[in-house]
Amino acid sequence: MRTDQHHHRGSNATAAGWWLERVSLLVVLAIVGLRPLIAEQYGSGESTLTQAIGLVHDPSPVTTLAIDAAILAAWVLWFAAQARGRGRAYRPTGAEWGLAVIAVTAAVSCLAAGNKRLAVNGAVDWVCCGSLLPLLVQQLTTRGRVQLALCVILASAAAQAVECVHQRFWVFPETEAMYAAERDAIWGRQGIALDSPEVAMYEARMGSREANGYLSHSNIAGAHLMTAMIVAAGLAIAVLCAPNPVGGGASIGPWMVAGLLAVGLVLTRGRGAEVAGAIGLAALIARVRWRGWIDTHAEWMWRVGWLMAGVGIVAVIGYGGWSGTLPGRSLDFRWKYWTASAAMIADRPLTGVGGGNFGRHYLRYKGVDSPEEVQNPHNFLVTAASDWGIGGAIGVVLLVCGVSRLIAHPPVNRDVEAVIASDDDGRAWPWWGVALAVAVFGPRTALLGSDDSNYIYFATVVPLLAWVGAFIVVARRPIGGLKIIAGGIAIALATFLLQDTINFASLVPGTLATAFALAGVVAAIRHLPKNAAAQPREMSSAGSACVALGILATVVFGIVRPVYHSHRSMSAARRATSWTQAVALYDEAASADGLDSRPLYECGRLLQATALTSSDPVGALDGAIERLANAIDRDPENLAIYASISRCQLIRANQTGSSDDYSAAIESGERAVALYPTDPAQHVWLGECLAAEGSARQNAATLRRAADEYREALRLDAARPAWEVIRRLTGAQRQAIADQCGQVERDAEAIRGRSP
Structure with a gap:
């Protein structure tokens, strides 16, 4: 009798853990799918142009902080699931030391920052976004869950691409016509003269017709679409190269998604993203063509890759220092950003200026020959050093190095394709698809920043249809060729970082969340063979859940509430x-x-x-x-x-x-x-x-x-x-x-x- 009662209580605990774990995964995947489809900002300001037009409102920092709180809540749910009978050994990701260093240096920079609100909001968001990586590695324990994460990432990218097409061929012409009719009134309400630089810059940007999708800049949309395009191409190639292929037609769907993303990328007119995307696709083809040799020499290639990155950095600095510039006007602009940032970093090497404060300090260091008043230095390493000090840059290097080391390290069991999960969520993808569509587009509708019902309807239905279509295309067949998929994701992430040496996608929550999610997916794939070989062991997680709950309460009541x-x-x-x-x-x-x-x-x-x-x-x-x-x-x-x-x-x-x-x-x-x-x-x-x-x-x-x-x-x-x-x-x-x-x-x- 007592044994039966104990078994009944254990079954209830296991069932509770089962639900908690899936709710945690649902929250994380919804965040990964949502963030590229909304605009976010860390400050509470509203542009005068937005106020003058009055059709939409600028995003609120509350949105970003609420998403951060949701990420922490997902951690609480996951730890609670482990405590309720779903206990598993923690799987290292290689990111732990880097994230810890970044968290400490970002906290120190907040104390030294001029505008502490921007610094705190930026630090909390970056660290919470980074924590998606280890959390996804713990959650993506089956092939089906890996496929589910890829479905969400590619579906949101497809919605982004469709919006770029919509902007280029419908929104931009209508906007230009409306602007021409209301030009005097729009600027008059702001008290800005029509011959002012603000008007000239706005009209020049509008005339360029650079699609930006749902993100704040065309450069960022380009980075997002480029990264997802390489992942989709890798998925399509993996279908063709699977050990038991289901026919060449099975790869048509992923190729269609990749083609749509390529069209969106071209419409952003981001030359850097286009060049980086071409390099990434070439690397993907080479990865597939010589995959046997590459798998055998993965450790050696990891070392060579880092050596080449170091040589490249030294070469760029040497050439720029020798000539005083870099080739082309765009790179010349970047060189001016970086040299001014170097002086800024030299003045605050230990603390940095604080996240979101770069633009305030940069004006003091920029020369008159550098016309742009930028808010960041357009380079992820320089950004880390200027915002969080030299320690922050070291943290970023540790993060990238640690994760890349895990990705390159051969798994214990080489037969990745033999992994078969007993509780594979891939079989329940229709239910997951419905739940995720509601979880992504429900909050998104409330965050559109408009009271116009027609706008809300159209801005919801079009991306929802694109999102659902891409989700179905990627989810309808079980994925194979996990080695190729992992290689494609690794190349996509390397390309993302390459392009971010002249971009600022690592500062935008939508693209940053996507990058960390992809890193989590590829790291989880590297752990799948270990799951197949070893049974989960009980792990007491009640204390960890309490710590996570305490952090969540601190963020909610100490930051989100005020x-x-x-x-x-x-x-x-x-x-x-x-x-x-x-x-x-x-x-x-x-x-x-x-x-x-x-x-x-x-x-x-x-x-x-x-x-x-x-x-x-x-x-x-x-x-x-x-x-x-x-x-x-x-x-x-x-x-x-x-x-x-x-x-x-x-x-x-x-x-x-x-x-x-x-x-x-x-x-x-x-x-x-x-x-x-x-x-x-x-x-x-x-x-x-x-x-x-x-x-x-x-x-x-x-x-x-x-x-x-x-x-x-x-x-x-x-x-x-x-x-x-x-x-x-x-x-x-x-x-x-x-x-x-x-x-x-x-x-x-x-x-x-x-x-x-």
Whole structure:
């Protein structure tokens, strides 16, 4: 009787563990499928163009943090499943040391970062995203689960490619027609002149017709499609080369998916991704052609591969250092990013500037011959070093080296194709497909950022059909040729890293999640023979589940909760009908999240605009200055905040005639110049502040300083590259600055002539 009761309790525990494990897998695969199909950002800002158009909203950082919490919840569920009778030995991935070093260095960088909210959000997301790799290795214990993961990854990539086609042939022409009709109104609502660089850059990008799918940049969409295309090609070749092929027609489906992804890749017009994709396909063909020799010499090839990578890095640095540039304008831009980043890293070698803070610091180091004001250095190693310090770059190298070592190391049992799982989830793929389609597109519909029902319907149905079609094509037959599939994924990941030496896909959650998921799949394939040879053993995971639950609670209550409440109040403030109501909501948002400078900045800008029509302009300006000063405390390297507070201080000085107000405006202007010394606009503004005080105080020395700033602005503009036309001052602007410079010089001479 007691034995029967014990067996019944054990059966219940095993059943509970069975369900917990599958729910954990469902959550992870849903995240992997969802992230490439949505836009994400770590900050809470909303672009002025988005506000002016008003059809959609910029993504919220709450979305990203909620996804991170879901990843941690999946870990909790997996540990709980092990504790409830599904215990297995932990399977190492080679990523553990690298992820640990990255987690520590990212945490340290958060303490040293200027904008701690961006740094914390970025660090949490990168580490949580990285944890998908070891979690998937623990979850993908059967051939069917490996196939399921590939189905999700390729289905989301297919939806991405279909959206690129839709954008190129339907969305772009309609957008251009709408923009032409509303051009004046769109920019007028933002207070931006039609001949400004912002308008020129926007129209140049729109005219290029570079499809970006659901991601923020065409370069990133290209990286995503390129990586998935190589995986799909490897899957198709594996079907043809399987030990027991089911016929040549079985590979048509994967080839169709690969072809669709190639079309999407071409439409992104990403030359780097196209070249890297061609290299990857060539490497895949070589991998299949000489697979016997490569399998025998995998360890040797791993060493040679790393040696070639090191030689390549040294060669690029040597050539760039010798010539001062790299071939082609695009690579020349990258070289300028990297050399400026090197100076930044030298100033903060141990802590870095913090994730998301690169763009704030970069302006201080960039030369005037480097026109682009980038938010990252377009290289995953340089990014790690600049964001997290030298230790962060070491962590990334350890991560890549460790995972690649596992991938290259031959498995214990060479007969990978003999693996047959007793609980293969591949037989239940229709049920998994329905559950995953709901889990991916249910949340995605809520995250589209629009209230237009027609837009929501169309933006859901089209990618859903593409997603389901690709899922069925990949899932309908059991996969074989796991060695070739693993080789294809390894080549896809190597190609992803190759292209990311001039790109920033490792900073975008959608592409980063895909890369880590693919690494998890190929590492899991390497562990499959061990599963077949050894029975699972019981592992006490209750303590691990408690630790994971504690981390989850810390993230939810310490990070997600304040960001959620702050963003909710800030969104309400943006929709407020009166400025007093908006100010109260912005203050509420600032109180909810003590790290975010955005609500204080937006509130300060609102009060600055209100002062122009207020019956008490000085009071409104005081409120603006107070909030902008508090924003500086939270974000001390933000150029826009200094520019705004300087304008408020100068307006107040002109109202009150106070010397302190003039001095404050000049001090803020000087700080803006220090943050961006090669920007003519900052020197022009500082010149205006100095000219205003010099005229009010009749101080010739101050006026001469103003003239010096005007001349410096003209000098910097003249030093721009000859081909730079978008950011260059117009002839009228240069003449206006020259006239102002001449006027203040004449005023200074007049004052000096009147002095005894």
